[in-house]
Amino acid sequence: MNIGVLGAGQLGRMLALAGYPLANRFTFLDTTGHPSAGIGEVIILNLDEEPDRRHLEAFLEKVDLVTYEFEHLPVSLVQAIEEVKPVYPSSEAIRVCQNRAEEKALFDRLGIPTPAYRLVESAEALEAAARELGCPVVAKSVTEGYDGKGQAVIRDPSEAADAWRSIKHPRLIVEAFVDFVREVSIIAVRGRDGQVAFYPMAENQHLDGILRYSIAPMPDLDDSVQQTADGYIRALLDELDYVGVLTLELFQTRDGGLLANEMAPRVHNSGHWSIDGAVTSQFENHLRAIQGLPLGDTSARMPTCMVNVIGREGEAAEILTLPDAHLHRYDKSERPGRKLAHVNLLAPTHDALLERVRACAALLPDAPAPCFSFE
Numbered sequence: 595m596n597i598g599v600l601g602a603g604q605l606g607r608m609l610a611l612a613g614y615p616l617a618n619r620f621t622f623l624d625t626t627g628h629p630s631a632g633i634g635e636v637i638i639l640n641l642d643e644e645p646d647r648r649h650l651e652a653f654l655e656k657v658d659l660v661t662y663e664f665e666h667l668p669v670s671l672v673q674a675i676e677e678v679k680p681v682y683p684s685s686e687a688i689r690v691c692q693n694r695a696e697e698k699a700l701f702d703r704l705g706i707p708t709p710a711y712r713l714v715e716s717a718e719a720l721e722a723a724a725r726e727l728g729c730p731v732v733a734k735s736v737t738e739g740y741d742g743k744g745q746a747v748i749r750d751p752s753e754a755a756d757a758w759r760s761i762k763h764p765r766l767i768v769e770a771f772v773d774f775v776r777e778v779s780i781i782a783v784r785g786r787d788g789q790v791a792f793y794p795m796a797e798n799q800h801l802d803g804i805l806r807y808s809i810a811p812m813p814d815l816d817d818s819v820q821q822t823a824d825g826y827i828r829a830l831l832d833e834l835d836y837v838g839v840l841t842l843e844l845f846q847t848r849d850g851g852l853l854a855n856e857m858a859p860r861v862h863n864s865g866h867w868s869i870d871g872a873v874t875s876q877f878e879n880h881l882r883a884i885q886g887l888p889l890g891d892t893s894a895r896m897p898t899c900m901v902n903v904i905g906r907e908g909e910a911a912e913i914l915t916l917p918d919a920h921l922h923r924y925d926k927s928e929r930p931g932r933k934l935a936h937v938n939l940l941a942p943t944h945d946a947l948l949e950r951v952r953a954c955a956a957l958l959p960d961a962p963a964p965c966f967s968f969e
C-alpha cells in the first residue's frame with residue numbers, strides 16, 4: 595500500500611516511521627515549499643501556479659489512498675483528490691477543522707461545551723464583544739491560526755483596535771478567557787467500520803501558545819472526566835463519519851468540567867507520548883484505521899511524559915543517559931520557536947517520572963520549568 599500524505603513535516607515523518615513495519619510506502623505532497631519529513635518520496639505542489647496539474651497527477655498516480663498531517667490546505671484541493679482516490683479523514687473534516695467558526699458551530703450542535711464566544715468582522719464589533727463577554731477575552735483569526743499565531747489577549751475593551759490591527763484578519767472569533775486548572779487533550783481513532791478507541795487523556799503545558807510538555811495518563815484524573823471527553827470526541831467522530839486519528843483540545847475548569855478549545859483532524863503533538871508510552875502509537879493506529887485494519891490497544895504501558903525540544907537541541911548523548919528516555923529527532927535545523935525533536939520519558943510512578951522530566955529539562959537549552967497541575 596502506497597500512502598499519500600498531504601503535508602511533509604515531522605508528523606508525516608513519524609507516520610512513515612510507524613508504517614514501514616506494515617510494509618507501507620509513503621509519498622508526501624508538500625504545499626509549503628519547505629518539506630522536512632526527510633523520508634519517503636516528496637512531491638512539491640505549487641499552490642500559486644494554478645493549476646499545477648503535473649505534480650498533482652504524479653502524486654495521484656503513485657498512491658493507493660490519501661491522508662494528511664497538515665490541515666491548512668485548500669478544501670478544493672482535497673475535494674479534487676477525493677474524486678480520484680480515497681481520502682481519510684474526508685474533506686469535510688478538514689473543512690470544519692480549518693475554520694474556528696465552523697468548529698465551534700459543530701461543538702454547539704453536538705452539545706459539546708465551549709468558552710462563551712462571538713464572531714466579529716470589525717474593530718468596533720471586537721470592542722463590543724469584549725465588553726459583552728467581559729475582559730479578559732482572547733481574539734483569534736477564524737482561519738490560518740496555529741500554535742498561538744493570529745491571536746491576541748484583550749485585557750480592556752480599549753485595546754480592541756490595537757488587537758484588530760495586530761491580527762490583520764477580516765473575521766475573528768472572540769472567546770471569554772477561561773480560568774482553567776489545566777489544558778488537556780483527548781485523542782481517539784475511528785476505523786473504517788466505525789470502531790472507536792480512546793487514548794488516556796493528556797495534560798498539556800504550553801508556553802507562548804506552543805506545546806512544551808504532555809503527560810499521560812494523568813495521576814489524578816477522575817474516570818468520569820475521561821468518559822465525558824470520550825463522549826465528546828465520539829460524537830465528533832460519528833457526526834463526521836471520521837476515519838483515522840482525531841484530537842480534541844480542552845480546558846479543564848475548577849469544578850472538573852471540560853470546555854472544548856479546538857480540534858485537529860490528524861495525529862497530534864500531544865499524542866507523541868504514545869510512541870513509547872502506549873501499546874499502540876497514535877501513528878500506527880491512524881495507519882491501521884485508514885487501511886481498514888483492526889485498531890490496536892490504546893492503553894498506556896506506564897506513566898509517560900513527552901518533552902518538546904524547541905528552538906535549540908540539547909546533547910543527544912546526555913539526554914540518552916536518562917533512564918527509559920527515547921529521543922525522536924526530526925532532522926531539522928535550529929531556529930527560535932521551531933519544533934526540532936521530542937523526548938519521551940517513562941517511569942513506573944508519576945513521582946519518578948517528574949524527576950526524570952526535570953532532569954531532561956535541565957539538559958535542554960530553551961526548556962521552561964515543567965509545572966503540572968497535580969504537583
Ligand code: AMP
Binds near residue numbers: 734771803
Ligand atoms: P489555540 O490556538 O486556540 O489552541 O490557543 C493557543 C493557547 O492559547 C491555548 O493552548 C491556551 O493556552 C491559550 N488560550 C486559547 N484560548 C483560550 C481561552 N479562551 N481562554 C484561556 N486561554 C486560552
